[in-house]
Amino acid sequence: MASGSWEEFFAVHLPPTDFEDNRSLLKEFCERHDHYGNKIVLVTSGGTTVPLEHNTVRFVDNFSAGTRGSASAEYFLEQGYAVIFMHRQKSLEPFTRHFSGQKMMDMLDIQERGPNTTITVKPDSVDVLAPILLRYKAAHGAGAVLYVTFTTVSDYLWLLRAACECLARCGPRAMLYLAAAVSDFHIPKDKVPTHKMQSESGPPVIQLHLVPKMLKPLVNLWVPAAYVVSFKLETDESLLIPKARAALDKYKHKMVVANMLQSRHHRVILVTPEASQEILLTREEVHAGVDIESAIVSEIARLHAEHARAPR
Ligand code: 9Z3
Numbered sequence: 001m002a003s004g005s006w007e008e009f010f011a012v013h014l015p016p017t018d019f020e021d022n023r024s025l026l027k028e029f030c031e032r033h034d035h036y037g038n039k040i041v042l043v044t045s046g047g048t049t050v051p052l053e054h055n056t057v058r059f060v061d062n063f064s065a066g067t068r069g070s071a072s073a074e075y076f077l078e079q080g081y082a083v084i085f086m087h088r089q090k091s092l093e094p095f096t097r098h099f100s101g102q103k104m105m106d107m108l109d110i111q112e113r114g115p116n117t118t119i120t121v122k123p124d125s126v127d128v129l130a131p132i133l134l135r136y137k138a139a140h141g142a143g144a145v146l147y148v149t150f151t152t153v154s155d156y157l158w159l160l161r162a163a164c165e166c167l168a169r170c171g172p173r174a175m176l177y178l179a180a181a182v183s184d185f186h187i188p189k190d191k192v193p194t195h196k197m198q199s200e201s202g203p204p205v206i207q208l209h210l211v212p213k214m215l216k217p218l219v220n221l222w223v224p225a226a227y228v229v230s231f232k233l234e235t236d237e238s239l240l241i242p243k244a245r246a247a248l249d250k251y252k253h254k255m256v257v258a259n260m261l262q263s264r265h266h267r268v269i270l271v272t273p274e275a276s277q278e279i280l281l282t283r284e285e286v287h288a289g290v291d292i293e294s295a296i297v298s299e300i301a302r303l304h305a306e307h308a309r310a311p312r
Contacts, residue, residue: 006212009157012189016155022148023162026084029146030166033082039173039304041081042163044180045069046088048153050187052206057196059152060208064181066091067265068231068293072177075297077139081175082146084167086159088180089149095136098128153183153211160214164222172308174226176218177300179257181233186211215251225312227304228253232271235261244271254307257296266292270299 001007033040046066049059070092073085077094085094092100099107107125111118121129139145148163150156167174185208197204219228232247234240237260244256248271258269258276266281279295 004210004212006157006214006217009154009212010161013154013158014189015158016150016152019158019162022159023166025146025148026163026166029082029084029143030169032143034170034173037173039079039081039175039301039308040084040167040170041076041175041177042084042086042167043069043073043076043177044086044156044160044182045073046091047181048088048156048183049151050183050185050208051152051192052187052204053196054192054194055196060183060185062181062183063261064088064091066093067097069177069179070094070097071291071293072179072297073145074135075291075294076177076301077135077144079297079301081301082144083139084146084148084163086148086150086156086163086180089151093147094139094145095132098132153186156180156182157211157214160218161222164218164226167226168223171225172227172310172312174223175300175304176223176226176228178215178228178230182211184211185209215247215253219251219253227307229255229257229300232256232258233261233264234258241269241271241276244269244276248273255300255303268292268296270296272303 001011030040045064046069047062047064049061052058052060066087069085069087071094073083073094076083083094087093107121107129109120109122111120148159150159164176167176187206188209191207191209215228215230230247230251230253232240232244234243240258240260244258247256254272256271258271259267266286268279270277270279277299279292279299281290281292
């Protein structure tokens with residue numbers, strides 16, 4: 001077993017405590033939707049943490065709020081997919097993302113009448129809430145969405161492999177849409193102190209190691225027939241397309257969605273082995289609150305349908 005390999009990672013790092021429960025949920029969900037011949041997508045969303053202590057007080061984190069993943073999950077449901085929404089605990093979720101912060105409170109009215117107090121949705125907020133609530137009820141009522149959560153990069157990788165093992169049975173009807181911002185670096189288990197680091201011990205020297213690349217076994221071994229879409233984030237525009245193309249060459253998957261940190265909510269480039277296609281929102285669309293994920297998902301769903309239809 002090569003040092004730093006994915007096999008070594010799973011041999012050394014223990015699964016999260018809720019792993020078996022999540023595995024059962026994933027298995028049941030995939031079997032059910034496979035039975036009905038449904039399209040099924042795994043959407044990963046949000047950032048991962050890298051704990052600095054086993055009894056974790058401090059950790060390394062990243063910027064991702066889960067906007068991309070949570071919005072995309074809604075559009076996949078609209079496109080008729082069954083959706084596994086694998087997200088960082090406490091990051092944005094489909095449907096409720098529209099009411100994060102104080103927005104929900106501002107939509108409500110209260111009539112205080114002691115034990116007969118009533119709370120109502122303000123009439124002009126009903127127009128906003130009703131369509132979202134209807135879509136939420138329809139998705140949950142149909143059992144079309146499954147939520148599973150991770151926090152650390154290790155939790156994420158365990159869950160990702162388990163989800164892939166369950167999705168494999170769905171063949172080309174399965175899609176992986178890997179929008180989570182997964183740390184490239186971590187601290188191997190044996191280098192992480194058990195207890196909270198003490199300042200009396202002086203400034204800590206922390207060496208991060210590379211997280212093994214999981215895209216290779218994922219594409220080659222875990223879900224070889226699936227339509228795999230990875231994401232590439234850069235802050236230097238000159239690296240964006242070359243790195244997206246390098247990833248496609250290396251892993252031989254179907255698409256890289258390339259985006260820049262600064263413009264990610266209004267511009268992405270869909271890079272495939274054959275072509276690249278920019279999706280750009282106009283200033284008016286941004287002001288009107290259009291989600292770029294609507295266009296991303298409809299184009300990817302179209303390409304996935306072609307892939308699923310192709311003779312093999
Ligand atoms: C993305 O590029 C996503 O689009 C974002 C979405 C994380 C930028 P938000 O959650 O942001 O809406 O705030 N995801 C993948 C980013 C990533 O970490 N990719 C790595 C890389 O580029 C590893 S696959 O090398």
